[in-house]
Amino acid sequence: xxxxxxxxxxxxxxxxxxxxxxxxxxxxxxxxxxxxxxxxxxxxxxxxxxxxxxxxxxxxxxxxxxxxxxxxxxxxxxxxxxxxxxxxxxxxxxxxxxxxxxxxxxxxxxxxxxxxxxxxxxxxxxxxxxxxxxxxxxxxxxxxxxxx
Amino acid sequence: xxxxxxxxxxxxxxxxxxxxxxxxxxxxxxxxxxxxxxxxxxxxxxxxxxxxxxxxxxxxxxxxxxxxxxxxxxxxxxxxxxxxxxxxxxxxxxxxxxxxxxxxxxxxxxxxxxxxxxxxxxxxxxxxxxxxxxxxxxxxxxxxxxxx
DNA sequence: TCACCGCATTAGGTTGACCAAAAATGTTTA
DNA sequence: TAAACATTTTTGGTCAACCTAATGCGGTGA
Numbered sequence: 001x002x003x004x005x006x007x008x009x010x011x012x013x014x015x016x017x018x019x020x021x022x023x024x025x026x027x028x029x030x031x032x033x034x035x036x037x038x039x040x041x042x043x044x045x046x047x048x049x050x051x052x053x054x055x056x057x058x059x060x061x062x063x064x065x066x067x068x069x070x071x072x073x074x075x076x077x078x079x080x081x082x083x084x085x086x087x088x089x090x091x092x093x094x095x096x097x098x099x100x101x102x103x104x105x106x107x108x109x110x111x112x113x114x115x116x117x118x119x120x121x122x123x124x125x126x127x128x129x130x131x132x133x134x135x136x137x138x139x140x141x142x143x144x145x146x147x148x
Numbered sequence: 149x150x151x152x153x154x155x156x157x158x159x160x161x162x163x164x165x166x167x168x169x170x171x172x173x174x175x176x177x178x179x180x181x182x183x184x185x186x187x188x189x190x191x192x193x194x195x196x197x198x199x200x201x202x203x204x205x206x207x208x209x210x211x212x213x214x215x216x217x218x219x220x221x222x223x224x225x226x227x228x229x230x231x232x233x234x235x236x237x238x239x240x241x242x243x244x245x246x247x248x249x250x251x252x253x254x255x256x257x258x259x260x261x262x263x264x265x266x267x268x269x270x271x272x273x274x275x276x277x278x279x280x281x282x283x284x285x286x287x288x289x290x291x292x293x294x295x296x
Numbered sequence: 297t298c299a300c301c302g303c304a305t306t307a308g309g310t311t312g313a314c315c316a317a318a319a320a321t322g323t324t325t326a
Numbered sequence: 327t328a329a330a331c332a333t334t335t336t337t338g339g340t341c342a343a344c345c346t347a348a349t350g351c352g353g354t355g356a
Contacts, residue, residue: 006343026304039344041305046342058304058351089262102254103247111247114237114285121281126274133269137262154313174334187314189335194312206321206334 001050005105008074009033010043011052014063015071024061077104077112084115088122088130090137149198153253156222157181158191159200162211163219172209225252225260232263236270236278238285 003011013032017024029040048055052067063071078100085096122130151159161180165172177188196203200215211219226248233244270278 004342027302035343036345037304038306038346042343085259089259089266091256091259091262095256095258099251099255099259103251106250107247108239108243110243111233111237111239114239117285118237118281122270122277125277125280129270129273132273133266137265152312175332183313184315185334186316186336190313 003050003052003070007043007047007050007052008070008105010040010047011063011067011071012074012078014053014061015068015075018063026061074104077107080112080116081107084119088115088119090134092141151198151200151218155191155195155198155200156218156253158188158195159211159215159219160222160226162201162209163216163223166211174209222252225255228260228264229255232267236263236267238282240289 010029010033013029014024017028017032021028026037026040026044030037033040044053044055044061047053047067051064052070054062054064081100081103082093082096085091085099086093089096091099158177158181161177162172165176165180169176174185174188174192178185181188192201192203192209195201195215199212200218202210202212229248229251230241230244233239233247234241237244239247
């Protein structure tokens with residue numbers, strides 16, 4: 001049974017809530033996902049049918065093992081992509097975050113893996129060149145945002 | 149008026165058809181997009197209403213100036229992303245293609261721009277290291293796909 | 297302990313994107 | 327030039343994801 005992009009996003013939101021606050025509440029999911037509570041309830045029902053979460057109405061919400069697995073995989077892509085964009089390309093953090101947050105749902109495992117390996121490789125073998133690049137780009141950005 | 153991801157994909161498909169074959173036909177769009185002709189017609193009507201294409205039924209289909217602009221922007225992101233994945237990360241072309249094909253609709257201009265600049269910078273300043281990386285990864289891949 | 301309030305849920309409805317089947321149009325060929 | 331074929335369009339319907347308004351639940355303070 002396949003998991004849609006949107007479902008993956010719900011799972012990831014729940015995963016983060018679980019990690020940060022311990023409990024997963026409809027209201028908080030809604031806020032994170034920028035939707036209204038009824039939409040969350042719809043989503044929860046579907047995810048429960050697919051066996052990705054445990055959900056009984058008015059009861060606590062939990063990720064099942066397979067839901068957790070998907071969420072973790074997605075979240076780790078998120079983290080890796082964000083790091084790559086910031087540390088290697090020197091993208092501003094908020095932009096990097098937004099890009100990662102979409103790409104994580106499509107990118108192949110091999111691509112993120114390679115980004116990770118590439119980052120290490122460059123940092124080990126020509127970290128000076130990388131620093132040079134990042135410095136240049138940072139200066140270019142500062143030019144565009146003139147001092148107040 | 150905003151353009152959905154899907155609409156952007158239709159525009160890009162039409163752009164490529166126009167570029168490669170001169171004419172844009174419903175049947176060909178359908179094949180490229182993996183949908184049936186009625187879905188294409190639905191999409192065409194909406195795109196025409198938004199002023200992104202010229203479309204009268206049974207008549208030829210053309211991108212307007214603003215439609216063309218969106219398509220070109222999207223397509224150039226596509227090309228750039230694909231190149232980066234292949235030339236810098238050493239991702240197999242078909243995977244690179246698939247990843248680019250999704251990310252192109254979300255990625256910020258600055259990120260693709262940076263990828264381009266990064267690629268040039270590395271190729272100019274430590275092309276040997278890059279070659280080394282790609283060689284290693286290629287060898288790893290060959291190991292996994294044993295000779296027949 | 298019960299009334300209240302915030303939160304969760306249901307009911308009912310919208311929109312975008314898709315499809316199969318049928319109808320309309322355009323094109324080719326006998 | 328008209329029949330046959332190919333392509334496009336319409337019709338009518340599905341499904342996912344969302345919403346507002348109304349209703350239901352459950353913990354808290356008077």
